[in-house]
Amino acid sequence: MxxxxxxxxxxxxxxxxxxxxxxLMVLYFSFSSDSxxxxxxxxxxxxxxxxxxxxxxxxxxxxxxxxxxxSIGAVLGLSAGTSLTFSMWGWPxxxxxxxxxxxxxxxxxxxxAIITFFKVNDFIVTLGTLNIAxxxxxxLTDHKQLVGTSDKNFMAIAGTMVFGVTTGIVIAILAVVVxxxxxxxxxxxxxxxxxxxxxxxxxxxxIDVDKVKFQAYVISGGMAGLGGVxxxxxxxxxxxGLAGGYELTAIAxxxxxGVSLSGGRGSIWRAVVGALxxxxxxxxxxxxxxxxxxxxxxxxxxxxxGVVLDRSVYNLAxxxxxxxLERNHQATTELSSV
Amino acid sequence: MDLVNAPQAILRMEGISKRYxxxxxxxxxxxxxxxxxIHALLGGNGAGKSTLLRILSGLTNPDExxxxxxxxxxxxNHPSRAQQLGxxxxxxxxxxxxxxxxxxxxxxxxQRVLTKSQKWTPWINRRDLAKRVRDLTQTFGxxxxxxxxxxxGLGSLKKxxxxxxxxxxxxxxxxxxxxxxxxxxxxxxxxxxxxMRTLQHRGVALVWVTHHLDEIFGLAAKATxxxxxxxxxxxxxEGLTVEKLIAFMFGSEAASLINKVETAHGAEEDQNQxxxxxxEVQGLSRQGVLKNISLKLHEGEILGIAGLAGAGRSxxxxxxxxxxxxxxxxxxxxxxxxxxxHPKKAYELGLAMIPEDRKILGILSEFSIEQNVTLAKLKKVxxxxxxxxxxxxxxxxxxxxxxxxxxxxxxxxxRNLSGGNQQKxxxxxxxxxxxxxxxxxxxxxxxxxSSKIEVHKVIRNLAKNGKSIVVIASELNELIGLxxxxxxxxEGALVGEITNIPAKVSKDGFAAIEREILHxxxxxxx
Numbered sequence: 001m002x003x004x005x006x007x008x009x010x011x012x013x014x015x016x017x018x019x020x021x022x023x024l025m026v027l028y029f030s031f032s033s034d035s036x037x038x039x040x041x042x043x044x045x046x047x048x049x050x051x052x053x054x055x056x057x058x059x060x061x062x063x064x065x066x067x068x069x070x071s072i073g074a075v076l077g078l079s080a081g082t083s084l085t086f087s088m089w090g091w092p093x094x095x096x097x098x099x100x101x102x103x104x105x106x107x108x109x110x111x112x113a114i115i116t117f118f119k120v121n122d123f124i125v126t127l128g129t130l131n132i133a134x135x136x137x138x139x140l141t142d143h144k145q146l147v148g149t150s151d152k153n154f155m156a157i158a159g160t161m162v163f164g165v166t167t168g169i170v171i172a173i174l175a176v177v178v179x180x181x182x183x184x185x186x187x188x189x190x191x192x193x194x195x196x197x198x199x200x201x202x203x204x205x206x207i208d209v210d211k212v213k214f215q216a217y218v219i220s221g222g223m224a225g226l227g228g229v230x231x232x233x234x235x236x237x238x239x240x241g242l243a244g245g246y247e248l249t250a251i252a253x254x255x256x257x258g259v260s261l262s263g264g265r266g267s268i269w270r271a272v273v274g275a276l277x278x279x280x281x282x283x284x285x286x287x288x289x290x291x292x293x294x295x296x297x298x299x300x301x302x303x304x305x306g307v308v309l310d311r312s313v314y315n316l317a318x319x320x321x322x323x324x325l326e327r328n329h330q331a332t333t334e335l336s337s338v
Numbered sequence: 339m340d341l342v343n344a345p346q347a348i349l350r351m352e353g354i355s356k357r358y359x360x361x362x363x364x365x366x367x368x369x370x371x372x373x374x375x376i377h378a379l380l381g382g383n384g385a386g387k388s389t390l391l392r393i394l395s396g397l398t399n400p401d402e403x404x405x406x407x408x409x410x411x412x413x414x415n416h417p418s419r420a421q422q423l424g425x426x427x428x429x430x431x432x433x434x435x436x437x438x439x440x441x442x443x444x445x446x447x448x449q450r451v452l453t454k455s456q457k458w459t460p461w462i463n464r465r466d467l468a469k470r471v472r473d474l475t476q477t478f479g480x481x482x483x484x485x486x487x488x489x490x491g492l493g494s495l496k497k498x499x500x501x502x503x504x505x506x507x508x509x510x511x512x513x514x515x516x517x518x519x520x521x522x523x524x525x526x527x528x529x530x531x532x533x534m535r536t537l538q539h540r541g542v543a544l545v546w547v548t549h550h551l552d553e554i555f556g557l558a559a560k561a562t563x564x565x566x567x568x569x570x571x572x573x574x575x576e577g578l579t580v581e582k583l584i585a586f587m588f589g590s591e592a593a594s595l596i597n598k599v600e601t602a603h604g605a606e607e608d609q610n611q612x613x614x615x616x617x618e619v620q621g622l623s624r625q626g627v628l629k630n631i632s633l634k635l636h637e638g639e640i641l642g643i644a645g646l647a648g649a650g651r652s653x654x655x656x657x658x659x660x661x662x663x664x665x666x667x668x669x670x671x672x673x674x675x676x677x678x679x680h681p682k683k684a685y686e687l688g689l690a691m692i693p694e695d696r697k698i699l700g701i702l703s704e705f706s707i708e709q710n711v712t713l714a715k716l717k718k719v720x721x722x723x724x725x726x727x728x729x730x731x732x733x734x735x736x737x738x739x740x741x742x743x744x745x746x747x748x749x750x751x752x753r754n755l756s757g758g759n760q761q762k763x764x765x766x767x768x769x770x771x772x773x774x775x776x777x778x779x780x781x782x783x784x785x786x787x788s789s790k791i792e793v794h795k796v797i798r799n800l801a802k803n804g805k806s807i808v809v810i811a812s813e814l815n816e817l818i819g820l821x822x823x824x825x826x827x828x829e830g831a832l833v834g835e836i837t838n839i840p841a842k843v844s845k846d847g848f849a850a851i852e853r854e855i856l857h858x859x860x861x862x863x864x
Contacts, residue, residue: 187720194713197704204661204693205702205714205767206685264704 014258015270017309022277029284036287043165047158047234049279050172051076051227051243056250056275057179057268058223061216062122063254064183066196066263067115069217070126071107072224073246074133079103079228081140081238087149096154100229101222107133108221112214130247138240145239158233168230175223180268192216196263253278256306277306346409348373348543349394349512354403356389358754363389364400365567371512376534376544378554378575381564382587382786384744384756387547390564391514394545395427396420408511421448426505427514430547430784434497436490440480441468443489444504474503478533494647495526502533513537514545517784519553523646523812524856531557549786551580563587588788610639610822611837615673616806617689617775619658622667627653629831631667635775640797640807642821642839644814644855650830651810652694655777659684659691671775685714690773692764694780694810696757700764703753707745708734710752710763715771737766742792758789765796776800777808782816794820814852818843824851826858834858 010016030037055072062069083100087093107129114125140146149155158168183189194202195212203209227246232238253275259266281302285295349371356364364386371377381387392398394405396414404411407423414420420427434443445467468485475485478499484492489500498518505513515534519527534544534557546558554561555575563570563586570586617635622628628650635641643651656662658669660678668675671687678684681691693699702710711734712719719730734748741762745755752763761781768776778797782790797820801807811817817824818839826834834855836842842851 185724187716187723187725190709190713190716190725194702194705194709197702200699201693201702202713204659204681204691204699206680206682206771207713208680208682 015267015273018257018270018273018277018306021306021309022273022280025277025280025284029280029287033284033287036284039164041283041287043169045279045283046276047166047168049276050158050166050168050234051231052246052249052253052275052279053172053272054175054223054227054230055220055246056253056271057176058220059247059250060254060259060266060268060271061179061183061192062213062220063251063259063261064196064263064266065192065213065216066199067122067213067216068126068251068261069111069220070123070247071111071129071133072220072227072250073243073248074130074137075104075107075221075224076228076231076246077238077241077243078107078133078137078140079225080232080235080242081137081146081228083229084146084149084154084232084236084238085140087151087154087232088146090151093151093153093157096149096151097157097229100232101225104221104223104225104228105218106221107224108218111221112217115217116210116214134241134244137238137242141238141240143240145237147237149236155233155236158230168234171226171230175226176268176272179219179223183268188212188215193264196260196265198264249278250275252303256303274306278302347371347406348408350404350406351390351394352404352406354390354393354400354405356386356393356398356400358389362567364393366403367564367567367569368572369562369569370572371543371545373511373543374538374541375560376538376546376558378558378561379545379547379564380551380554380561380583380587381570382756382758382788384566384759385564385587385786386567387564388516389567391427391516391545391547394420394512395425395514421508424509424511425514426508426510426512428498428501428505428516428518430517430520434489434500437488439486440489440492440500441471441485443500444471444475444507446504448504448507471503471507474506477536478503479529494522495529498522498526498530499533506537510542512543512545514547516547517549518546519548519550520784524814527553549784551583551787555580565589584787587786610636613637613639616671617658618670618673620668620670622654622657622669623665624653624657624662624830625665627662627830628657628664629829631827631830631832633825633832635806635808637774637806638801638804640801640809640820640822642817642824643808643810643827644817644824645827645859647812648829649827649859651827652779653830654827655691655779655808655810659689659777661691685771685773688772688774689777690714690768690771690775691777692761692768692779692781694783696760696764696783701752701760704751706749706751707738707743707755707763708748711737711766711770714767718770733770734766737763737769741766741796756786758785758792761785761789761793765793773805775806775808777810779810780812781809782811782813790816814855815848818848818851818855824855826855828859 026037035041055076059069059072079100082103083096086099087096111126111129114120115122156167158166158171160167162170183192191207191212194207195209199209231243254266254271255261255274256277257266257270257272257274259271278299281299282295285298290298347370351367351369353366353368354364355366367386367390369379369390379387379390389398393400394414396417396419399415405414406412412423414423414425435446438446441464472482480496480499480503484496489497518530522530537544546554548554558575560572561575561583562572563583565587573586613636615634616637620632622631631654643654645651653662657664658678660680660683663679669678670676671689676687678687684690702713705713708730712730716725719726719733731748737743738745738748743759743762745759752760755763781793781797785793797807797809809817809820811820821839823839824836825832826836836851836854839851
């Protein structure tokens, strides 16, 4: 095999483009800001982003099964609120953490039940629960900030150092690895892909597509709950509107990583790399002293450029290699994954 | 042929090549079409007919080759360009939008025609449009009133007619028909052929793609035959036979095999009626679709279900398998009453269905062959919740060998296979679930003759091994050739039963049974 065909073969692996862009970005920030490539700095912003990685991983299940979950950001905020509240009331650490996770699971079940039993559009249902969860957090915090539990163990959930990283990061990595492995290797994961690729043929082949979707929403809710606990432990403070907009970062990250919004295609590591890309971008811009007002514009541009680049690099690789690669030409030119 | 006096061809495609990744779909293909001729384009699945037509209608670009239209070399790089040149295509799958009226459907996407007639008015004058198509619609049997009605309520032939009118509104010089008779009943086909002749007399060049070789004789004068992405030959159809065409399409060995299998139908008496009943349906009803249907299926029996389109054939099997809910009635599997409310339940009880409309209901396009094969019974390859890839590969490999599925490897996505091979993968999926009762809904729709013969062989073998089979097939030849017994449906009700078919075929011939079925299925209800 000659070098050109090797290069194109590597480029055509899904997710390589976003990974490459990520590495380039890290290099750029490292050279242009002294404080970027410093262990503390990295630890800080990755820790900050750990909850987003968690919901991105859960969300990927829903998207691959052919759905969407907009409620995860607000649910994550609410879960942070409930777990911190119980911890402040003096409940034991494990109970407070469980309450947070249960909050997320409960919303997952509500989403799943309405979507699968009443056959209501998932976009609208999760938009509804987004507002409910956001509103409940406002009620819970009573417009004030919930500040500080005295339970050191609760804070330790996300703040303990293990092998030089915080437990918040460890939890996120573990969750990503476990969920990815289950998605790619388990029989449930196979059914998730089947449901997303074709609801009808999967149904006729004896797959209980409603059950598959139900479970996917519960996973997504559960991960939002877990993310909330990690965030609450990390910040030790919760206010109304916390984690609002996280869902959009997660969705954008997943799409950047090549997860198809029409279902059936993608994987968790790629989605998380996409989310990591966005988190790093924000951190780098901050350190460069860019006006926060234009972060948003740059982030938006990066999402658009990233998605377009992903296709173009792949198509280029396709052309150079004499169209000799596995992925289907048509599918990539139709931009079907966006 | 007299080359000197031959009229100039309206279209010549020369040396057209097209590659899709690993597959050389077209390899220097030639096609020459003259005005006022019906030209058949023949070939098995994967021969490259569709790709060639996609190039001609501007849906995709060739890698190499020339397209010469009316003497000038041109590039058809967009469907609108094809329309502009006067090349129209009627697709195999109907592209009628049910909620629009017939008139709106006819002018859908006809920007060029619309703008020509609009004279700068921004709105559409429907009366004016209706006037413009009046002659055309009358010719093709669409009444003035029907123009204003939603297309949803019309039958297959009317929809086909709409497609034809739609293709003709822009006054095409070349009209491509891809399997135009699919979904049509026998008498409707005759009407369609009549319409094709009318077009021919108007000087339109017709390119006709079909798997039904017997249809082209008497209509088409010439045929271009393709095999494996190459042009095998252009032949004059005069004096040719179906067998000769098959030999061109698949090579002479395949042709002799095909003939052998067709005559394999035995004359022995039907012994199955004494075998145990594997499936019994009683009083099955579904509002507006199925009326009080009762039937028994025996072990080792092939039960055919006949009826016109809309008679409720697919609906019946869908209800049995749990795809559609039922209002009343019971289903007994192996003598025990069961409630089948989900296909999953059906699979657990040993039923399996190969659905009609492979592209929409059958394949999981993004999945590989092996993922498609194991889907209906993941349990077989699952250990502690995780999939054993080795086992999955082994199972799929054995089906690929057994059913002679043509593919580079097991990881190939199913959408890259030809129709016949896709169908075999879906058949493997069902067989992998070890069913006792198999339901085939139009099992050979849109697949080539050699794959068709193989599918038929599999069905017969399954029955021989004691499985119970239900077959739905619109083609009566196929249905009669396969079935031991045929039930006839009309308007959702069971209206006839013909037993002992193999014996009757050898005594009275195919035609007699065909007449009997047609008689039962098309009687006007009193």
